[in-house]
Amino acid sequence: MSDLVDIIRAIVQDELRALRLGDLGVVTSVFPHAEGDTYNHECSVQLRESEIELRKVPIATPHVGLVSAPRVGDLVLLSYIAGDPNRPVVIGRLYNDEALVPEHKEEELVLVGPYDADDETSIKIDAEQSVIVTSGKNVVTIKLDGDIEVAGEADLKIKVAGDVALECENCTIDASGEINL
Template sequence: MTALLATIQEIIRDELRSMRVAEQGVVEATYPHADAGDRDNYSCDVRLKSSDLLLKKVPVATGHIGTAAIPNVGDLVLLAFDQGDINQPIIIGRLYTDTERPPPNRNDEIIFRLPLQEADSATIMAAIRAIQGREILIELPAKITIQIVDDQVKLVAGQNELVMDQAGAAGGSTLVQAGRTQVTLNQDGDLTIEAAGNITLKTSTGDVTIEGRSVTLKSTMDTTIDAGMQANVKGGISATLSGNATATVKGGLIQVNGTTIFSPA
């Protein structure tokens, strides 16, 4: 009876030794389904750290069907085994190491940085966090940044910037800035254009109309109005042409209609 019990215990121990719960491994090849015509189905070749055993085309678990983030060659991964069977491995996660450290991060923050170990100028960085208000941040090389925070969306590309503020249903504003040139739009309010250089409004085939309750054209130096065909200046009640020094009216034929009064200034 004692011998039988010992035999049963040894069989149980042998079965337990053959069962795999979870192990670490290193990715040696990836099969991400990179092309619609291939037969790959999101798997990796993984070499177990404990036994040096190579497992071929291990499927990668995903948190949501429709998303994909295949491990890279050299990544340290964690494997689980369906029913403890070495022949049914599944990659369930990835682990950082002393050489592959995580990007700087804090509580209440999700960081994406790809590729991980490249310089800032060669990576894509995205952050979702709720530390001092809610924020979504995306940074790309060449100084391109997209930032979304409470009440504001901001896009920066070098010295070009787009800022949209909306604190509530009213009072929103949009600022478009390129260096020292900017356009400001206030919701249901003013539009302001400020240029460090020239401002040009041009259409090759259509008309240009400037209309408002009052329209003022003002320059610190010269103002020129040039019409290719006809020029008409009309006042509904009155019209005034004046110059502080001189005023000149010139034409091949000058016609003055209506009661005419000439008086000194």
């Protein structure tokens, strides 16, 4: 009986050694989806712990319709469908000493523009559920059931093909220059 258990144990251990659960890798090339191609976005990845490069690995997304391809040099996490090393998928990216976490507070969601070191382009939802869109010195703030503020240092233009209706309780227009109506 002991010999049978040892044989089964050896078979199970051998099968488990062949099973790949996950790896860290570095992106070596990127193949974003383009009009007319037959594949979704993919990238090639050099495994960090070996000399193996996996080519044209599919990239998972948290939502169909949302895309954010990694760039060459990004650290990524790979998983393998059914543990099969021939079926890798990039399931996420990790921050590292070159790609730092954007500044954020507890209970705050932050999306920073692609690899923008100065956080000059961002979308934030803060703990009070306000939405703040920033692009350089331009800021749009929408407070939950509250004020909507638009601030910037350049021109503000509203141009539509249809009608514009402005309805409010009180209206103040303050211009240090000319007003044309």
